[in-house]
Amino acid sequence: MKYQFSAFTLDTAARELRHGDTLLNLTQQGYDMLLFLVQHPGQLFSRQELIEEVWKGRWVTNNSVDQCVSKLRKVLADTEPGIYIETVYGKGLRFVPEVTALPVTRSPEATADSAGGVARGRRAMKVYGAALLGLLVLATVAFIDGNEEDLQARLVPQPVLLIDDSGLSDAWSLSPYLDHLFGYANAAIVKTPDDEALGRGEQQYLQRQWRLSPDLLAVSSRLEKSDGNYLVTLTLRSASQPDVRRQFSAGEFTRVVKEASDWLARQLHQEKRISEIQPLIPDNPYLLEIYMRGLTAAKAGKIDKAVQLLRLCLEEKPDFHLARLELADALSRQGRPQQALALLDSLPDFSGHPQLQVDSIAIRADILDTQGKHEAAKKLYLQTLEKHAGNPRVSLDDIRYSLGDTLASLEEYDEALQQLKTLEQQLYEQNNPELLADVYRKMGSIQQTLGRLEEATMNANKALDLFSRLENLLAKATVLNLLARIANHQSRYKKAEDYLRQALQINRALGYKLGVGANLNELIYIQMVQGNFREAAALNEEMRDIALDIDYTAMLLASRQLAVDIARAQNRWESARIALENHLALAKAVNNERAILKNKLLSLDYYLDQKITEPVPDIIDDIKQHIEKTKEIRILPRIQRQLARYYLLTGKTTEALQILHLAREAAEKTNDGETLVEVGNILAEHYLDQQQPGKTLAILEDIEQYQPLPHPYLLLKSRALAMSGQLLPALEAASLCKQTANEWWTGDDERYLAGLRSAVE
Numbered sequence: 001m002k003y004q005f006s007a008f009t010l011d012t013a014a015r016e017l018r019h020g021d022t023l024l025n026l027t028q029q030g031y032d033m034l035l036f037l038v039q040h041p042g043q044l045f046s047r048q049e050l051i052e053e054v055w056k057g058r059w060v061t062n063n064s065v066d067q068c069v070s071k072l073r074k075v076l077a078d079t080e081p082g083i084y085i086e087t088v089y090g091k092g093l094r095f096v097p098e099v100t101a102l103p104v105t106r107s108p109e110a111t112a113d114s115a116g117g118v119a120r121g122r123r124a125m126k127v128y129g130a131a132l133l134g135l136l137v138l139a140t141v142a143f144i145d146g147n148e149e150d151l152q153a154r155l156v157p158q159p160v161l162l163i164d165d166s167g168l169s170d171a172w173s174l175s176p177y178l179d180h181l182f183g184y185a186n187a188a189i190v191k192t193p194d195d196e197a198l199g200r201g202e203q204q205y206l207q208r209q210w211r212l213s214p215d216l217l218a219v220s221s222r223l224e225k226s227d228g229n230y231l232v233t234l235t236l237r238s239a240s241q242p243d244v245r246r247q248f249s250a251g252e253f254t255r256v257v258k259e260a261s262d263w264l265a266r267q268l269h270q271e272k273r274i275s276e277i278q279p280l281i282p283d284n285p286y287l288l289e290i291y292m293r294g295l296t297a298a299k300a301g302k303i304d305k306a307v308q309l310l311r312l313c314l315e316e317k318p319d320f321h322l323a324r325l326e327l328a329d330a331l332s333r334q335g336r337p338q339q340a341l342a343l344l345d346s347l348p349d350f351s352g353h354p355q356l357q358v359d360s361i362a363i364r365a366d367i368l369d370t371q372g373k374h375e376a377a378k379k380l381y382l383q384t385l386e387k388h389a390g391n392p393r394v395s396l397d398d399i400r401y402s403l404g405d406t407l408a409s410l411e412e413y414d415e416a417l418q419q420l421k422t423l424e425q426q427l428y429e430q431n432n433p434e435l436l437a438d439v440y441r442k443m444g445s446i447q448q449t450l451g452r453l454e455e456a457t458m459n460a461n462k463a464l465d466l467f468s469r470l471e472n473l474l475a476k477a478t479v480l481n482l483l484a485r486i487a488n489h490q491s492r493y494k495k496a497e498d499y500l501r502q503a504l505q506i507n508r509a510l511g512y513k514l515g516v517g518a519n520l521n522e523l524i525y526i527q528m529v530q531g532n533f534r535e536a537a538a539l540n541e542e543m544r545d546i547a548l549d550i551d552y553t554a555m556l557l558a559s560r561q562l563a564v565d566i567a568r569a570q571n572r573w574e575s576a577r578i579a580l581e582n583h584l585a586l587a588k589a590v591n592n593e594r595a596i597l598k599n600k601l602l603s604l605d606y607y608l609d610q611k612i613t614e615p616v617p618d619i620i621d622d623i624k625q626h627i628e629k630t631k632e633i634r635i636l637p638r639i640q641r642q643l644a645r646y647y648l649l650t651g652k653t654t655e656a657l658q659i660l661h662l663a664r665e666a667a668e669k670t671n672d673g674e675t676l677v678e679v680g681n682i683l684a685e686h687y688l689d690q691q692q693p694g695k696t697l698a699i700l701e702d703i704e705q706y707q708p709l710p711h712p713y714l715l716l717k718s719r720a721l722a723m724s725g726q727l728l729p730a731l732e733a734a735s736l737c738k739q740t741a742n743e744w745w746t747g748d749d750e751r752y753l754a755g756l757r758s759a760v761e
Contacts (some may be wrong), residue, residue, distance in 0.1 A: 001013075003038040005097040005099045008079075027071065038099045039099075039101075221235075221260075222234075233246070262274070282317055287317055287320070290312050290316070294306050294326065298326065303330055314327065337370065355394050358384060365377040368380070377402075407419065408442075417447070434472065437462075437467050437475065440463035441475075444457070460483050460486065477506040478515070484497075488674065489674060507519055517543050517547060521543060524566075530742060532743065553592075557583065557595045563583075564583060600623055608642060627639075636666060640660070641679060644657075677708040680703035681713065687699065688716065688720060693724040714741075718731070718737065721733060734756055
């Protein structure tokens, strides 16, 4: 339909708003809001009704509605002054102008061009991780009475999935070929849900997808060999119509594959775009088979095999540029960035194939990002977004997501969030739910880093809900890990432990060792702060073994760091010293500056816990120089706490109190409950030493809202109560501390409790 009001035209087939001949820019939500309003002119709608109709059940706030309406009003009024959306106080909103609805007939070519915004994101590995099965999202063809001729007649703007359910062997299948053909033509967006998500069967997977998008069309492919002929079967499926199946058979492999892909292109009205990509894929059957085997190996995570096969392609045909691009990607994933960059430098500019241009740049920028050259990667991403902005033949979703990652690495968090929010507004839950969910997860992670815990929790829960509906368990586990970090930040350790045990159960069931290690890293810390040192040590041994098994240095460094913390918490100083040396040796061996800095922070704890002050000033100076160099201000509160402890040990009480005040202010800005509790404990102990129980109790009351751990909080409270003459409440607090402190409870604590009990008796 076309809807006309004033001098505006809203075209639903093209999803465009025009004023005369001028195309106006609308966000996805802005378009959906305007479409709903023009379809119901003059009717009043509450915010909740608009959320239900426009956002289709997605969780959003009233403020999101207000912002969407405000932006929409600005676009309309800036173009032609007037009142378009009226607010009726206490009742809601309504669309004011008169609207004329006109049916419109569009050619298949025009419809296919306008659907080009449903675009392919090749660098999905960075977003979703490796997968054995590839999926394509294509412009959807409607089923009409199960008749394949009718399929060519009409289109609806919904996604299509291609599921490759078999191949000639485990080594290769048809999916990568169709992936590249339709993907590089920007007629598809690649989806790579984890293998487990499809492991329960194609039909169950499709049922989940159809719940999200009832009009979705699935394309199943099957590649076989029978009686000397190659046989390709393509099946078009929907939730509500009979299947349409077409088979192709020929003795020549290239011929049968081309016939099948040509037929599929016609059904999807993508003949023109497919014809532009096909010349880049050679007709040589031997070469095509090697290429497909290489792509299948890469998709399955068998990178060494993929590199070998793709090199064979280039030996056979040096100007096979798609193979060169894929080899660069594989070498990058293999950890050979220089060779990958050399291959990228030898590629043509792909001026006639903008999606290939973008993919090539994405690989290059990803290599730079992995090398720590974040500024260079950021520049490439921004140049790409600017160059291809508004080009319907190009998907920029992965570029924008990767830019958000890079900006976060540069600690440009607000700009990273802005890029991710822009991407969120452009995505449909129905056509790219995995990427949308991952955008929510990434936004939540950044917001947790910034201490915006309410927003972080909201986005994490959005991601959890969407991944749960998709039954993507691996991704769900990563979100549970994020929710645990948020709970940690709030000192809600039991809640964090529950999230982590859920995530750990998922990753262990799936055999995903990297995920198990990530969960263990967080869970060990939780057990340690709660005084469960023996369990923490056992879990740390498991994490160390996993790190050695999968040869993951970062995980091994984390394990050695936790070994220091566990030994220090148990006052096993010689073991802590050896663990510190082992951690530093590994950090230097791999030239990990971040780990070397972490070792300095661990050393501060090691010395101050033993009341050793001599090495402390030099270590703090080194850390301050690092902060000045890197602008990594997140560790400042921790340094301030340690410096305050040093001042207290050396008798500089005034300086200590001043810096603790600064640390508390910084922690309050980010809602860092853990830091606030630690600062409060230091102050409480100081005032106890100064025989000021009233101030001690006031400090402890202030931090109670952050749910401090029983030890030393209850013990400090008991000592303050006893000092003020309240022996029974003091005994009650100390007894409760013993019951809940686990292995934090020491012999000295037991002697204090015994003495208090005697005094009461």
